[in-house]
Amino acid sequence: MEANNVPMADTPVVTFWEGEIVDTKNYTFFTKKWEATRDDDIRHWTKFPSFSALLSLVEVDGGKSLDLSNYPYIFMRWKEQYLVHVGTDCGLTIAGFYYVCFSCSDGSINSFYYDPNSSPFQKLELKSTNGGR
Numbered sequence: 001m002e003a004n005n006v007p008m009a010d011t012p013v014v015t016f017w018e019g020e021i022v023d024t025k026n027y028t029f030f031t032k033k034w035e036a037t038r039d040d041d042i043r044h045w046t047k048f049p050s051f052s053a054l055l056s057l058v059e060v061d062g063g064k065s066l067d068l069s070n071y072p073y074i075f076m077r078w079k080e081q082y083l084v085h086v087g088t089d090c091g092l093t094i095a096g097f098y099y100v101c102f103s104c105s106d107g108s109i110n111s112f113y114y115d116p117n118s119s120p121f122q123k124l125e126l127k128s129t130n131g132g133r
Helices: 038-045 049-061
Strands: 013-021 073-085 097-103 109-114 122-126
Touching: 038 049, 038 097, 038 109, 049 073, 049 097
Parallel strands: none
Antiparallel strands: 013 073, 073 097, 097 109, 109 122
């Protein structure tokens, strides 16, 4: 990802990301790392209206009993792994990660950042555009 106009950076900041798709087999709704507790997970996932129908099963086992293969949303976690290109102290941190919800119907992505040492529930919204088509 390339971030432009970062207040304390002279040049764009480039970071490398990795992600996890919550498929309930390899990854559940419980993060189990990056300092996130089950309570943190529930608080963040419930910010997505599309998650509400899943909550009761997720509270039991992280969602292991769910079949999400035909669910109209894809849930993920995105984590910046390292800074690729950055000038001297840009003031950014990559300590946290994002809880992400992708809408299969319109291609929109909503996410909430989690870092126990940062402001809670910072929101990132991405919407697809088709250039007038």
